[in-house]
Structure formats: structure tokens, C-alpha cells
Amino acid sequence: MPREITAFSNPLIKYVRDLRDKRHRKAARQFLAEGLRILTEARETGRLPRTLFYAAASANHPLVHALSMDVEEAGGESIQTTPDILSKLSGKDNPQAVVGVFDEFDAALEDLDRTSAGIWLVAERLRDPGNLGTILRTGDAVGAGGLILIGESVDPFSVEAVRASMGALFTIPVVKTEWAPFEAWLRSGPGQLVGLSLDTETDYRAATYGAPTFLLTGNEAQGMPAEMAEGCDTLVKIPMLGKADSLNAAVATAVMAYEVLAQQR
Amino acid sequence: MPREITAFSNPLIKYVRDLRDKRHRKAARQFLAEGLRILTEARETGRLPRTLFYAAASANHPLVHALSMDVEEAGGESIQTTPDILSKLSGKDNPQAVVGVFDEFDAALEDLDRTSAGIWLVAERLRDPGNLGTILRTGDAVGAGGLILIGESVDPFSVEAVRASMGALFTIPVVKTEWAPFEAWLRSGPGQLVGLSLDTETDYRAATYGAPTFLLTGNEAQGMPAEMAEGCDTLVKIPMLGKADSLNAAVATAVMAYEVLAQQR
Numbered sequence: 431m432p433r434e435i436t437a438f439s440n441p442l443i444k445y446v447r448d449l450r451d452k453r454h455r456k457a458a459r460q461f462l463a464e465g466l467r468i469l470t471e472a473r474e475t476g477r478l479p480r481t482l483f484y485a486a487a488s489a490n491h492p493l494v495h496a497l498s499m500d501v502e503e504a505g506g507e508s509i510q511t512t513p514d515i516l517s518k519l520s521g522k523d524n525p526q527a528v529v530g531v532f533d534e535f536d537a538a539l540e541d542l543d544r545t546s547a548g549i550w551l552v553a554e555r556l557r558d559p560g561n562l563g564t565i566l567r568t569g570d571a572v573g574a575g576g577l578i579l580i581g582e583s584v585d586p587f588s589v590e591a592v593r594a595s596m597g598a599l600f601t602i603p604v605v606k607t608e609w610a611p612f613e614a615w616l617r618s619g620p621g622q623l624v625g626l627s628l629d630t631e632t633d634y635r636a637a638t639y640g641a642p643t644f645l646l647t648g649n650e651a652q653g654m655p656a657e658m659a660e661g662c663d664t665l666v667k668i669p670m671l672g673k674a675d676s677l678n679a680a681v682a683t684a685v686m687a688y689e690v691l692a693q694q695r
Numbered sequence: 696m697p698r699e700i701t702a703f704s705n706p707l708i709k710y711v712r713d714l715r716d717k718r719h720r721k722a723a724r725q726f727l728a729e730g731l732r733i734l735t736e737a738r739e740t741g742r743l744p745r746t747l748f749y750a751a752a753s754a755n756h757p758l759v760h761a762l763s764m765d766v767e768e769a770g771g772e773s774i775q776t777t778p779d780i781l782s783k784l785s786g787k788d789n790p791q792a793v794v795g796v797f798d799e800f801d802a803a804l805e806d807l808d809r810t811s812a813g814i815w816l817v818a819e820r821l822r823d824p825g826n827l828g829t830i831l832r833t834g835d836a837v838g839a840g841g842l843i844l845i846g847e848s849v850d851p852f853s854v855e856a857v858r859a860s861m862g863a864l865f866t867i868p869v870v871k872t873e874w875a876p877f878e879a880w881l882r883s884g885p886g887q888l889v890g891l892s893l894d895t896e897t898d899y900r901a902a903t904y905g906a907p908t909f910l911l912t913g914n915e916a917q918g919m920p921a922e923m924a925e926g927c928d929t930l931v932k933i934p935m936l937g938k939a940d941s942l943n944a945a946v947a948t949a950v951m952a953y954e955v956l957a958q959q960r
Contacts, residue, residue, distance in 0.1 A: 471938060471939075474938070475938075560825060564943045564945075564946060567939060567942065567943055567946075568942060568943070568946055569937075570937030570938060570939050571933075571934075571935045571936060571937050571939060571942055572934075572936060572937075573936035573937060594943070596939055597938065597939065598937070598938075598939060601937060601938050635957055668836075668953070669836075669837075669956065669960075670836045671835075671836060671837060671838035671956075672834075672835030672836050672837075672838060672863070672866060673736060673739070673835060673862065673863075673866050674736075674832060674835050674836060674861055674862060674863060677832065677833060677836055677949070678829045678832055678833070678859070678945070680829075680943070680945075680946060681829060681832075681833055681945060681946060681949040684942070684946040684949060684950055685949055685950060685953045688933070688950045691934065691936075692900055695934075
């Protein structure tokens, strides 16, 4: 018989609510993911929440039921609750049917098999969680091997990033590292590093992208430092016909990634 | 001598703060835009704020000074204020140097000259303001003639949309309409309507995009209704190699728009 929580004052509700805050999240090494689609994606990749909250009205939904059973079987806890409490946990007026509390996970450069994919995404000092999640979602779509975050980056486990990733956070490895160890790892095996830049004459459609190609996108406001631009094998630019001088970082990454995909298919 | 406001209790501050709320914005038919980059973009297209707020510390910045002079000359008001009040107006801890209050503007289908551009963006029931702004920013970059919003859409003048557009709201016409008048207008002249769909075998790279091409992107969650899909000249799909079945709407629009641009150049 699953546990039921209907009181806002329950300490577990406060604990989970606080996971929306980075400081609490980092101390607990746990994070929130919401929605049946994302949690089902997670389940299919073998990741189950430690704690699952679901609305009483959703208890008989086959996917909610399956999730709930798997969570209990794995030693986690499945908790039936009210729409109001789900709203509070998700921070939205129209809460998702399920909210899960997951243990954080991570990957290291050494865990990556660069021959497993033709496209790898690399982002430098990414600061917007929506961009990070959207880049992961695109990475899933192009079959990218992983996302490598260089330098001080927004937290991939923030609620906004998880939400924008639409579940790709669970399907694509994310590595957090710095430029020097990344460059050392990159040069220890095959692969070209292609940087998106405004300071080049090479159109992104004119370059050739073998496998594996590592696509480097710079910081949203400042682009990438000179050191990194110099470390690239190729710099390419996306044409800008209007008044603005840059695209949104997630958009630029996607336009590039689909060009690489088209060449490699 | 410019006016100075240093008191939070000033009624103008409350009025401007309330423009962040859709109901107030629609009643006032005015909206907020923030940041020197966006306001300078607006100025270059001939749009000046009715009221300009700037931090005392920025008063001597040449672009702030130029903006301020132009606003006064056009009969508007330029107001020096404190960082705290700018924070309150912009809703951000690190406020922009300038915040402007603009009159809303709009365009009708009849205002558009379809022969003036090879690419036109059309979005149906777009619901996320960040996506709308990002699509405008991409539209600027590919030289799109305008953005046509079909059905109940998020407000292009919301703070988030204006911010994500990075100024493109001022450079690209936005038309709000419904499917029937859009279809009638479309068929009254040259141009093909290309819809992004999951229910087609045609790869987006295999289709041919003459000028003008109208790119139709469906609602983020539901895609486009059957009626609209049937009204398209061509349906195309973007390959999805991963677990997810769709891209972010702004990303999908950009990948499509850059393919059209590449073919038309």
C-alpha cells in the first residue's frame, strides 16, 4: 500500500521543494524531474526516482502504475499526493501528473567512447538552463555521443534544464570539465574540434565534418576565449543576414549539428 | 534637465512595473524593452520609447545619451533613476542600464510584401515566449520577411519574448491572424507553404524551397491540426535519431530556415 501525503507541512514536501534551489540540490546531490514523459524516458534508460510523487487521480494510469511498481521494487518510495502539493513541488499552476526525486549522476571524459558517435557537443560557460536543456534535446535528436561542458556552467540538474531537455538529460552523458583536461583528452584520440565563431570567413556549409566531430559553442554573451578558438581545428560561421550578430546558443548548436549529421549520413 | 525618480512609491514606477503583467499591458497597449543593445536596435529602426529609464551611472554613456536626447526630441520623457528601481522594473538582480516603455505596434497580412523576402516564418499556437523571441531572432538572421502567428499565441510583447528576440521584435513584422484569413491571403499570390511534420517520409533536405517559402511550425505540444497539414504544399520532417520524437519549436524552425536559406543563396 503506497504512502500518502496530503499535508503541506510534511517535512519531505519541504525537502523536495527545496531541491528547486541550487544550494540545497548540491548539498543533497539529488534533483527533481517532472512529467510522465520525462520520467518514463528515465525509466527506459534504467534510472528510477528514489521518491515518486503522483496525483491520486493518476494512480490507475498504466505508466504511472508501472513507474510506481518499479520504484518500490528498486527500494524507493512511491507517494500518492494531492494536486495542490504537486503544484507546490513543480512550481507550476498546472502540475504534471508525476514528480520524481533522482540521485544526481555524472560522467567523466574517460567514460566517453568517442568512436560511438559521429557528433559530440561541447559548450563553454553556458549560462542559461533552458539553452542547456534544449542543447541536450537536440543532442538526442542528432544521435550525439554526449555533451561536454567547459568551465563554469549552469547546472544541468536545474529544474529548467531538466524540463527543457525533455528527458534527454537521462539519455545523453553530460561531462563537466575545464578547457585544459578537455583539450588533453581530445588530442589523445581521433576527432576534429569545430568552433562556431564570428571571426572567420568559412561558412559552416563549406567545411567537411568527419566522424567524430566535436562542435564547440561559446558563451551566450561573449563567445569563446581566444585560447579555445586557437585550439580548434576549424572555425566556421553561420551566415547572419540581419541586424543581429549572433543566434541563440541552442539554435546555433542545432543548425551546426544538423549540418554535420547531413554530411555524415 | 531630465527628470529624476528615486522613490519606489512614484506612481509611474508602479505603472511601468505592471506592464510585466499581460492584463495591464493589453489595457495600456504599451510594453517594456530592456537593455542598451535592444533599445539601440529599436532606435535604429526608428522606434523610440515613450519613456526611457536609465541609471545615473550610465548617463554619460554615449549610446544612453543619444537615446535620451532622441526620446526627448520626439516628445517622450527620459528619466534618470537608481539601480534598485531599474532592478524592480526589469525584474532582475543585475538590471540593464536602460529600460524603455514603448507603444505596441502591429502589422496586418495586407502590410506584408511577400516578394521582399525568400523566407517567411509562420507559427501556430506558439505558447512559449522564449520560443517566440528566439524565432524572431532567427528570423532576423536568415533575413525572413516576417513572422505570422496563427491562432491563440503567446504575446510577442511579453518581457520574455522581447528579451529572447534580442531586438528582432523591432526589425521583423509580426502579424497575428487566424488560419482561414492566412490561407486566403497566402493563396492570393505566389509562395509555397512548407509544414514541419512527423507524419511524412520527406526529409527536409530532400525538398526544394523556392522564394517565397512560408515555413509553418506547429504548436509545441500538439503539432499542427490536420486541416493545416492538409493546407500545406509540402510536409517535411527533420530526422530524429534519438529517443525523443520532436525538437524544440524554435530549434526546428531554425534548422528548417537555414536549409531554405542555403538553397536560396
